[in-house]
Amino acid sequence: MSKTQSSIFQKEHEILENAQKLIQNETIDTSALLEQYKILVKNYKKLIRQSETLIRSSDSQQRKLNQIQERLGRYVSYQLFQKIIHGKEKVEIKTKRKKLTVFFSDIKDFSYTSSHMEGEDLSAFLNSYLETMTQIVIKWGGTLDKYMGDAIMVFFGDPEYTSDEEHALRCVLMAMEMRDKMKEMQNKWYNIGYQEPLRVRMGIATGYCVVGNFGSSERMDYTIIGAAVNLASRLETAAGIDEILISHETWSFIKDKIICEPPVKLNLKGFHYDVVAHKVLYKKEKCSSPLTFVYDESRGINMIIDFSKISKTELISLINAIDPKKEE
């Protein structure tokens, strides 16, 4: 029991001590005992009443606290919510450098599409889209950084860190599930009267970022900054409809589990060099596609083979028929 708690019961302790002293005496004075007994009963009644009031008040506050927590959980990511509620870290302007995998998505030409939608329809549509996508983010353990209209920014690697490989893979799998879900949603929207199919673009990049609380002591945002953030955003802008473009570093972490198209070099705004990017296709374990990609930059190989159109034997014959001298 803390000093404060014990001192607020100072009177109660004194009454109890007086009563105890009296019964410890060798000769017991009946009238004094009766007097103490009356005081004890009176204070016991008072204590019960006070305790009942305090418990009712405490229960009511606990209920409200739970409601606040529930509401707060809807405004911030699950991970951040857990950090705020259970974390022992101080809430202060503090950042750290960490390797993260960053995800950006948006709906292509959403501004144009939304310009001919009624406000109510637009908000219903946007909320339904963000709700569905957010459930997928939660499922894969991403930290939902923010919504920016129809755009979503997510990162993996903080506050919970496992490994760079796992974060990159989770992020790409999340994006693939979003892409699949969008196909379902496109049908649904078409059937309820949206004539133009809404398409997403996604960009993913892995790299060192500065993560933490940014802002002022009065108002702060838990977010990230860094080259990987800019790259993920630029890759998203460069992606085609329903495409996921990932950076070369992200690809290096997922290449054994996910099939991507051969890399392309992109000239992205804000980057003074050509950025190597990979278009995500599908998971290796569920590889039912007849397409095979052979890529080895050091040996100058970059091929897409469609085995629904050519057999392995025919391919070998074709390669054998190539005369390098003639090709030169």
Next chain:
Amino acid sequence: MKDLFIESAKDTPDIFSDTKQGVLSIHGRSYPENTIEFFSPVFTWLENFLENNPDKALTVNIDLYYFNSSSSKILLDLCDILEETATKGRTVVLNWVYDEEDEDSFDFGELLKEDYEAMNFNLILKE
């Protein structure tokens, strides 16, 4: 008899007394580091007031928008003294002022109103 003039701080409320008018006012937020020590002058003033002004009515205004559990216990001790005083025949008024947005303060005021019958307990919505 010296009146109380305690100015509010980050964690403690304003406390003022007016012996002539028989008024004690507590206003602000209350989560002191040491609750018993902070409120000790209030109990001393109250004890002196009741002893030295046997015929005077007493009005206590409490307007707290945040208070911790220790402060709640102190408020209950204070209310017990007021109730006991009212039971003995003196006019005691407790004005519990709450903000419309502050459900905790309103709820606690309602609990007190249920518990104390001898004093005049007013639950007052802040304008």
